[in-house]
Amino acid sequence: MGNNIVVGYEISKIGKKIKKVKLTKPVLKSGLKREEKRQLKLDAILRHAAAAFMEKGYYKTSLDDIAQLHNVTKPTLYYYVKNKEDILIKCEDVASVRINGLLDQVTASAENGFIQLEHFIRGYVDIITDDIIRCHIRHRGQREDKAARNASLKMHRGIEHRVREIIIKGMEDGSIRDCNSTIIAILLFDALNGISAWYRDEGELNHEELVQQVLLLVTEGVKNKV
Amino acid sequence: MGNNIVVGYEISKIGKKIKKVKLTKPVLKSGLKREEKRQLKLDAILRHAAAAFMEKGYYKTSLDDIAQLHNVTKPTLYYYVKNKEDILIKCEDVASVRINGLLDQVTASAENGFIQLEHFIRGYVDIITDDIIRCHIRHRGQREDKAARNASLKMHRGIEHRVREIIIKGMEDGSIRDCNSTIIAILLFDALNGISAWYRDEGELNHEELVQQVLLLVTEGVKNKV
DNA sequence: AGTTTAAGTTACTCATGGGTAACAATATAG
DNA sequence: CTATATTGTTACCCATGAGTAACTTAAACT
Numbered sequence A, B: 001m002g003n004n005i006v007v008g009y010e011i012s013k014i015g016k017k018i019k020k021v022k023l024t025k026p027v028l029k030s031g032l033k034r035e036e037k038r039q040l041k042l043d044a045i046l047r048h049a050a051a052a053f054m055e056k057g058y059y060k061t062s063l064d065d066i067a068q069l070h071n072v073t074k075p076t077l078y079y080y081v082k083n084k085e086d087i088l089i090k091c092e093d094v095a096s097v098r099i100n101g102l103l104d105q106v107t108a109s110a111e112n113g114f115i116q117l118e119h120f121i122r123g124y125v126d127i128i129t130d131d132i133i134r135c136h137i138r139h140r141g142q143r144e145d146k147a148a149r150n151a152s153l154k155m156h157r158g159i160e161h162r163v164r165e166i167i168i169k170g171m172e173d174g175s176i177r178d179c180n181s182t183i184i185a186i187l188l189f190d191a192l193n194g195i196s197a198w199y200r201d202e203g204e205l206n207h208e209e210l211v212q213q214v215l216l217l218v219t220e221g222v223k224n225k226v
Numbered sequence C: 001a002g003t004t005t006a007a008g009t010t011a012c013t014c015a016t017g018g019g020t021a022a023c024a025a026t027a028t029a030g
Numbered sequence D: 001c002t003a004t005a006t007t008g009t010t011a012c013c014c015a016t017g018a019g020t021a022a023c024t025t026a027a028a029c030t
Helices: A007-019 A025-056 A063-069 A074-080 A084-108 A113-127 A131-139 A146-173 A181-198 A207-220 B007-019 B025-056 B063-069 B074-080 B084-108 B113-127 B131-139 B146-173 B181-198 B207-220
Strands: none
Touching: A025 A063, A025 A074, A025 A084, A025 A131, A063 A074, A084 A113, A084 A131, A084 A146, A113 A146, A113 A181, A113 A207, A131 A181, A146 A181, A181 A207, A181 B181, A181 B207, A207 B181, A207 B207, B025 B063, B025 B074, B025 B084, B025 B131, B063 B074, B084 B113, B084 B131, B084 B146, B113 B146, B113 B181, B113 B207, B131 B181, B146 B181, B181 B207
16 A cells, blocks of 8 residues: 555645645755655665575565565565565666666767777676666566566667667767677677676676676677787 | 486386396387387476476476476376476486587587687577577576585586687687686677577577677677778 | 286375555654 | 654465375286
């Protein structure tokens, strides 16, 4: 029940009530504080859940597990989240914002296509350290609800499409060789997403060396042309 | 119970019994037939299960589903398989044989490292069309039983290691440029395994073009060096 | 032919875990 | 200081699905 109340609605309701009385700061401030607190708790839950999903897998992680990680009981989760699948959806929302943000940043520059692609790869390898992003990558498209599944696939296709655009741009400005941009974009994503399954920032493998090797492969391939 | 009887034991038992009486063909033949039939049925079950796992996911596929696909009831499966997880294990056994077989074939040639790598890529893209292989790729390492999980990871590391050896050989014979063979092997696998999640032989995308693009990426990269 | 073994069935048990109802405590507004 | 929304709890329900026991049918060996 509680989880059906949309945040936006809640705010506007408060706003209406207050508008006719007084628009003092304490009211607004505490209102925001509450929202902030709620948002922070939701974030923490998503983070805990994502970490658990990555470690044990979605189906092997119970809501009780997640609740325990957050030091609450299971029903409390339902105050922040519609159901188990909604956790995946909310993680994906976060991931979408971050990845598209990266793409915004990368495509905003005046650099040529190849350089933009290089920037994207760098940024993406940084990003996939985050459990929420990794959770999205691992579970994207995996939704019982049909509408949710389609939304997830569409969102990922959107991202893939933007990378393809970068590649096409590179082919037009001559910085990227002639290739099938669709396939190359997918292959690149497959490789990068694969990384997210095993790479940990704390590990022995140097972050920079990883990026170097990905760029080596993408830039020149491994064949020796002496 | 019945599933605990190892195939080899069964055969040797029959053999002993017969050795002292008569080694007529009909007996051996029918014995083989039985084993053959059993093996064929097991194969069919694995194939059905793998297809279902790929379509709906391991946890969303019940043993009843798999049984139905094979036109038997659930308990019958237990005659061929120890438990649900055992299906994954048996799929992995099949996959291991095929992939290592490919590697045997590839490394047996006198070609240089790069050509061997190329051959492997070609062969692997062929192989990952098979549902059982795809099932292995998607579910490798995902085992509730610890021993089984370790075995799965070990087997995959073994394969990865052999590819790394090819790369190292290529670096030694000068056909592959200097690189971190471990990372490159993993990246290559990530890309190839990623393919297995979306590529269908029946689809519009030409098999040869896919291979071409993978080889383009691995061979020369996408940067235009004009 | 008659006995044994393989192969399959029906009808259960039972743990797990998602989701809910009803109640309790805590914070915030007026 | 009281009323109300927010946040959380305990104690359930109930569907699902893995695995088993006991029984039946079909095939195969002697």
